[in-house]
Amino acid sequence: MFLGFDSSTQSLTAVLIDPATGEIACQQSVNFGAELPQYGSPSGFIPGGLSGEVHADPRMWLDALDLLFAKLCKATDLSKVEMIAGSGQQHGSVYLDETFNERLAMLDVTPGLAGQLAPSLTRATSPIWMDTSTGKECAEIAAVLGGPGEVCRRSGSVAIERFTGPQIRRFFKQSPADYKRTRHIHLVSSFMASVLCGKSVSVDFGDAAGMNLLNLAALTWDANLLEATAPGLLEKLPMPASVTTVQGLVSPYFVKKYGLSAGCRCALFTGDNPASLVGMGATAPGNIVISLGTSDTFFAAMPAPITDPNGFGHVFGNPAGGFMSLICFRNGSLAREALRDRLGVDWSAFDCAALEETRETAGKNLMLPFFGPEITPRHDFSGPVMEGSAEFTGGEHPGLQIRALLEGQFLNMRRHSEWMAVKPERIRLTGGASKNDGIGQLVADVFQAPVERLEIGNSAALGAALLAAAAAGEPLDSLQTSFCRPETGSGLMPDRSLAPVYEEAARKFGALLEKAVG
Numbered sequence: 088m089f090l091g092f093d094s095s096t097q098s099l100t101a102v103l104i105d106p107a108t109g110e111i112a113c114q115q116s117v118n119f120g121a122e123l124p125q126y127g128s129p130s131g132f133i134p135g136g137l138s139g140e141v142h143a144d145p146r147m148w149l150d151a152l153d154l155l156f157a158k159l160c161k162a163t164d165l166s167k168v169e170m171i172a173g174s175g176q177q178h179g180s181v182y183l184d185e186t187f188n189e190r191l192a193m194l195d196v197t198p199g200l201a202g203q204l205a206p207s208l209t210r211a212t213s214p215i216w217m218d219t220s221t222g223k224e225c226a227e228i229a230a231v232l233g234g235p236g237e238v239c240r241r242s243g244s245v246a247i248e249r250f251t252g253p254q255i256r257r258f259f260k261q262s263p264a265d266y267k268r269t270r271h272i273h274l275v276s277s278f279m280a281s282v283l284c285g286k287s288v289s290v291d292f293g294d295a296a297g298m299n300l301l302n303l304a305a306l307t308w309d310a311n312l313l314e315a316t317a318p319g320l321l322e323k324l325p326m327p328a329s330v331t332t333v334q335g336l337v338s339p340y341f342v343k344k345y346g347l348s349a350g351c352r353c354a355l356f357t358g359d360n361p362a363s364l365v366g367m368g369a370t371a372p373g374n375i376v377i378s379l380g381t382s383d384t385f386f387a388a389m390p391a392p393i394t395d396p397n398g399f400g401h402v403f404g405n406p407a408g409g410f411m412s413l414i415c416f417r418n419g420s421l422a423r424e425a426l427r428d429r430l431g432v433d434w435s436a437f438d439c440a441a442l443e444e445t446r447e448t449a450g451k452n453l454m455l456p457f458f459g460p461e462i463t464p465r466h467d468f469s470g471p472v473m474e475g476s477a478e479f480t481g482g483e484h485p486g487l488q489i490r491a492l493l494e495g496q497f498l499n500m501r502r503h504s505e506w507m508a509v510k511p512e513r514i515r516l517t518g519g520a521s522k523n524d525g526i527g528q529l530v531a532d533v534f535q536a537p538v539e540r541l542e543i544g545n546s547a548a549l550g551a552a553l554l555a556a557a558a559a560g561e562p563l564d565s566l567q568t569s570f571c572r573p574e575t576g577s578g579l580m581p582d583r584s585l586a587p588v589y590e591e592a593a594r595k596f597g598a599l600l601e602k603a604v605g
């Protein structure tokens with residue numbers, strides 16, 4: 088059996104798979120806010136950070152690991168686990184001194200992980216992906232390299248506030264002495280992998296690409312980016328490697344305390360988005376994944392590392408080899424919820440039957456679907472912009488605005504994913520809003536591609552479990568065939584008669600957007 092973890096913003100999840108039966112043997116989760124209230128982080132981070140700072144306490148992630156193993160060993164026989172892999176929320180970083188390895192090697196089973204490893208932290212809290220405090224550092228890094236385009240050409244993304252390099256630079260500037268005594272800078276993913284392995288291990292290519300430090304063409308640290316970020320950085324960073332590189336045996340701490348076998352081995356951890364690409368069965372080009380969560384993300388495998396000329400999209404490593412693109416839209420469910428509440432309706436107003444009533448108006452009324460600042464495109468919108476019939480702009484018929492909002496969201500996705508030059512053959516939909524058939528149908532219609540939804544949620548933890556099996560030699564493509572099954576009856580076909588309608592709407596939407604963004 089193979090165990091995959093996902094250390095995400097709000098929870099730590101484990102999925103145990105049995106490739107012999109094609110079944111998930113066990114799934115367990117720890118919710119940080121609910122189960123570790125002592126960290127005062129109801130949504131997984133410390134609220135009230137100043138100047139855009141969003142940090143989390145790494146001791147909370149360690150306590151969650153102990154708690155999750157305690158649940159797992161009650162629920163299943165962990166001695167059957169052959170290999171462990173995992174994923175983590177991207178970009179977040181953990182800072183540790185030279186005692187980290189020693190402490191990992193000497194873990195005592197009676198007390199927990201947090202108390203034993205906390206003394207090696209050189210930065211008490213970890214900046215995470217929601218942090219926007221490093222605008223100045225991004226500008227400084229770009230200036231040294233000769234502009235944002237050069238940072239993008241090397242690392243796959245322009246310098247971005249949440250990315251690890253700018254975060255490291257800010258720490259170096261604010262606390263130079265603590266930076267100096269830092270011996271290891273880990274991502275959330277490589278930190279968790281190190282704890283499981285009982286030694287400081289590599290960061291994988293997929294997640295390393297979210298740091299503004301990895302040279303994508305060479306898949307090694309980029310000397311110029313490192314130098315522009317902070318002095319002496321190379322010796323503090325783990326070497327990048329493929330996620331399926333076996334690191335060795337699991338730490339004896341987990342063997343003695345939770346009943347893993349002494350022969351159980353560990354691969355690496357990757358980022359949650361690269362792991363989701365695996366768990367959604369989308370590591371080969373052709374399948375696009377759209378995740379409709381708090382924010383919406385659009386990601387896909389890419390044969391070559393093409394970068395977004397506008398700087399909104401990112402390129403990460405694909406765990407199956409090659410690269411993946413990722414585009415994040417801040418106004419996802421937040422905007423859908425805002426319109427729902429403004430119109431005083433519920434989600435049934437977004438379903439197929441309701442949308443069918445306004446089919447005649449498909450592509451006719453336009454909405455820039457932004458209820459607050461957006462990152463793709465980057466603009467501080469203060470509310471949606473509407474252009475169309477008086478009935479639509481006046482809000483007399485709620486259905487018209489709902490249709491235009493969804494069309495606007497997917498036209499915006501279509502427009503901002505054009506740089507990838509990938510024709511979606513099939514879209515795999517995930518995230519909370521994906522269960523709504525009406526929303527799914529509009530995705531199919533706007534992109535003119537069939538939409539599928541999979542049987543299993545937790546795509547990042549599932550992807551990690553599949554990667555653990557792949558690290559032990561199981562072929563990833565056949566693992567994906569058996570575990571990433573579309574849910575029966577969940578497929579949605581595009582209405583082909585709407586192809587020219589959305590072609591025209593895409594053109595008009597683009598013009599309206601240009602006018603608003605300038």
Ligand code: ADP
Pocket residue numbers: 379380381382420421423424434437517518519520521522523526
């Ligand atoms: P997260 O990004 O936190 O993982 P989820 O993927 O769990 O988020 O998605 C949660 C969101 O899904 C909620 O904020 C809600 O707006 C949306 N949602 C849930 N059910 C529906 C539905 N039936 N129709 C549309 N949206 C829905």
Ligand code: XUL
Pocket residue numbers: 095096175176177178216249297358359360413415
């Ligand atoms: C991707 C990103 C988020 C995090 C959190 O760039 O910032 O999706 O990985 O899950």
